Amino acid sequence: MFGLKVKDAQKDDQKSSEYLSGEAGSQAGGSTQGTSTTTQRRGSSNENKVKVLQVAMKKKSDSEDNGQIELETNNLANAPIKRGSNNNQQVQLKADDFGTTSSSESGQSGTQGSTPSNPGPWTPWLTTEQIHNDPAKFAASILILYDAPYARNRTAIDRVDHLDPKVMTANYPPSWRTPKWNHHGLWDWKARDVLLQTTGFFNPRRHPEWFDGGQTVADNEKTGFDVDNSENTKQGFQKEADSDKSAPIALPFEAYFANIGNLTWFGQALLVFGICLS
Structure with a gap:
């Protein structure tokens, strides 16, 4: 009674490309461009305006992947952090990004006047x-x-x-x-x-004496799995002479x-x- 009513997907031949109504879109050369706009929430005050990120899509020809729509460009990589170098793609953290969240912790770390809303700069407590x-x-x-x-x-x-x-x-x-x-x-x-x-540090190759003789062969030639088995069950590392027997390793x-x-x-x-x- 409640919920979505699902129907079989049907193709609308009259709609080769679509874009949101209300946006200033331009359609030329088989591509659809959605420009950057602003949307207002809860009234008309300026602080409630939200910027819409720009996304460009284009429709392939009917001979390419059945005319699917692919993403051409977008500016999502530039948001929301813009501090850094290399065209704002690399984020560089500063000391102000980390800090104490309470005044009691700030007294121990040497940062005076830190509050949850205004944390002091982070400093290592042990060098x-x-x-x-x-x-x-x-x-x-x-x-x-x-x-x-x-x-x-x-x-x-x-x-x-x-x-x-x-x-x-x-x-x-x-x-x-x-x-x-x-x-x-x-x-x-x-x-x-x-x-x-x-x-x-916990690299087992530092201590080869922990392993049996089949480990060297397994590292270079075998995967340790039965590739012919559809369940891909673990068979263990085995020597060629005992390949017909199950020899799980106890490491x-x-x-x-x-x-x-x-x-x-x-x-x-x-x-x-x-x-x-x-």
Whole structure:
């Protein structure tokens, strides 16, 4: 009773191109141009006017894709942020874009007079130099507890590596040397997250002894999936001699890590902060 009444789609041969009524449109050479106009909302006051973005479309000939309409040009890329360089296509954030949202936080960060409506400029509360001055406080070690099917008790525990904050941030560009935006696109609210801003730290290729002999072949020749199976089920990496048998791989949990930050617990991997197991 209520709702949309759906009918079969029908083509109207008399309407080869359309544009919104009320807009100043020009139709020439098989193209339709919708110019930039303004629309008023809730009265006639100037502050309620909304600018309409310009979009140009053209209709292909009947021999091209059944005469479909394609987008020719638009100016959506120029809106809504216009600060920057290179024809306003590159946005450059300033310190004023980030700030405290309450007066209590502003007193701690050294920004006086900040309000939710007028936040003060953002300043890092922990710099890389402060981390370097006290490496024992911010250093971390990683302990891994994983299933080892070839071990006697099927369990292995190992220390993978030690996170040295000075080494981790040594090759960072200057804009990454504070707990701000890291190169994973994550915001570092905690200082210890800086320790996990590494590229390739959890890369299983750094420890080839974790894998069996079939891993080398799989990295270069096989995908690990049965491409002939419509369900694309995982078959595991196998040697040529055992290709007729199912041989799923049991990997330590480090192998499933990517270049991820902000991790404290993942699977059965435990990150222990403030402990040096050298």
